[in-house]
Amino acid sequence: MRCQSEDLLAPGYTTIKIIMEKDEPLWSKIACRTLMNVVTHPFDYAKVLIQIGYEPIEPRPTTTLFGKPALGLPNIFQYVRYIKNVDGLSGCYRGLVPKLCAHTICAVAFDKSVKSIEFEDEPDSSVPIDDLEDSERDKRYVQEFFKVLIARTVGIILSHPFDVISVRMMAQFVGGETKYVTLVGSIAEIYRENGVSGFFAGIVPRLIANAxxxxIVSTSTYVINKYFIQDRELRTFTSATMTFLASTVTYPFLVVSQCMAVNNCGLTAGEPPMMPIYIDWMDCWRHLSNTRQLKRGSSLLWRYYTGPQLLINGRAIVDKSRLYFKTIE
Structure with missing residues (x-):
């Protein structure tokens, strides 16, 4: 069995991953995704904390590849080790259960939606796209695009409350709270803190990133495969390449979505001094843009601190007057 995923958004990371191999049964796709989530969750957990702006390990003086003074932040492996040292191995799996629920709901909703959406005069799906006339090929592209867009939107809307629960469970690491522990208790806590709207905190930038x-991926893949690449084997790489490029463009929306999921929710991670109280997601975007934080978490191995800093005797030093870190041995 082979798993293929397309990273658009994620509850806690920044991307949703939807498995798209149509020749496999739904249960097989869900099982594959569940296994991958269990294995990678500690790294996704660390990435969520990075995306919401939590850096518990103080930056250390270093230099860039070009010899410029900089402040280095721990890579993803060092970050996971820090979480394990604080909370133990089981603590590295905070938020896993609601994340698995979210992925399952999203996968089922996507599958059912795709199967239920039909268009008039659909081209014969059994005919390879290369064998269709240009007009029929264009029609299939447009229909498939809207079918997948609608299905993914439905999946995101239905699964987003569980994504919010997952992110808030993980964000509790910052302040050591225990407000979000069980699924039922978390649902009650979100309603008490933010009402019904709390279940959909951060959904707008997530939907924008998805669409x-x-x-970008659908249009560019279609154009490139139609006009530039004739080899059918090479065409299989086009979508993966364009997905990577598109995710780079839309990544800031995912950071904003994660921040809005915890903002003003009663957790230390979502309140001053860790995070301002934002009016809406656009206010969050403006603040992160002004502080050059829209890309945080995009690089997991070579990370550099880009916040307030001073340059003393040629060495970069953190301006601690506006931040706080936990110093570890």
């Missing part, structure tokens, strides 16, 4: 990524 934008899909539009």
């Amino acid at each position: 934008t990524t899909l539009a």
Whole structure:
């Protein structure tokens, strides 16, 4: 069995991953995704904390590849080790259960939606796209684009409350709270803190990222495969390449979505001094843009601190007057 995933958004990371191999049964796709989530969750957990702006390990003076003074942040492996040292191995799996629920709901909703959406005069799906006339090929492209867009939107909307629960469970690491522990208790806590709207905190930038990524990937893949690449084997790499490029463009929306999921929710991670109280997601975007934080978490191995800093005797030093870190041995 082979798993293929397309990274658009994620509850806790920044991407949703939807398995798209149509020749496999739904249960097989869900099982594959569940296994991958269990294995990678500690790294996804660390990435979520990075995306919401939590850096518990103080930056250390270093230099860039070009010899410029900089402040280095721990890579993803060092970050996971820090979490394990604080909470133990089991603590590295905070938020896993609601994340698995979210992925399952999203996968089922996507599958059912795709199967239920039909268009008039659909081209014969059994005919290879290369054998269709240009007009029929264009029609299939447009229909498939809207079918997948609608299905993914439905999946995101239905699964987003569980994504919010997952992110808030993980964000509790910052302040050591225990407000979000069980699924039922977390649902009650979100309603008490933010009402019904709390279940959909951060959904707008997430939907924008999903639609934008899909539009870029679908359009560019179609144009490149139609006009530039004739080899059918090479065409299989086009979508993966364009997905990577598109995710780079839309990544800031995912950071904003994660921040809004925890903002003003009663957790230390979502309140001053860790995070301002934002009016809406656009206010969050403006603040992160002004502080050059829209890309945080995009690089997991070579990370550099880009916040307030001073340059003393040629060495970069953190301006601690506006931040706080936990110093570890």
